[in-house]
Amino acid sequence: MRIVVAGDSVGVSLSEVLAAHLATCPGLEVTEMSRSPDGAGEYYANIAERVGQAILAGKFDRGILCCGTGIGMAISANKVPGIRAAQTHDTFSAERAAKSNDAHIITLGARVVGTELAKTIVNAWLASDFDPQGPSAKNVEAIGTLDAKYRR
Structure with a gap:
């Protein structure tokens, strides 16, 4: 599985810790x-867009974004048409982000x-998979329909 991790000026230290942690996990390419390729300072919206577009382009399977609270990154990532991002602060919400919502990020x-909690949250998310035939499939399909409706 190919994972992309990124953080803004507040979240970059956590992002780097998570990238190092994931690099030790078998079967993961992290x-x-x-940091922007051109070295420019960025807002979390720019980082979330870059990561979301890379996932949609098929360069990565899933992404992890870090900022001060996780809120700004979640809002920003969900502005990228086709991306589903979930703010997670515990293992149950991380598991459900994958299993019930097929969250890309x-x-x-x-x-x-x-x-340490962040590592555990990430592990729970990566250990969980969406079942396209499961009880949440219609909800995820409805999210996609709503996304397409308002996409420009």
Whole structure:
């Protein structure tokens, strides 16, 4: 599985910790994308867009975004048409982000969760898969319909 991890100026330290943690997990290919290729300072909206577009382009399977609370990254990532991002601060919400919502991206708050909890949250999310025939399939399909309706 190909994972992309990124954080804004507040979340970059957590992003780097998570990238290092994931690099030790068998079967994962991890890329850290916090810094802009041109070195420009960025807002979390720019980072979330870059990660979301890379996932939609098929370069990565899933993404993890970090900022101070996880809120700004979640809002920003969900503005990218076709992306489903979920803010997670515990293992149950991370598991459900995958199993019930087929989330491409989870977001974490560096000021909200510690590094060890963040690793556990990420592990729970990556260990969970969406069942396209399961009870949440129609909900995810409806999200896609809503996304397409308002896409420009």
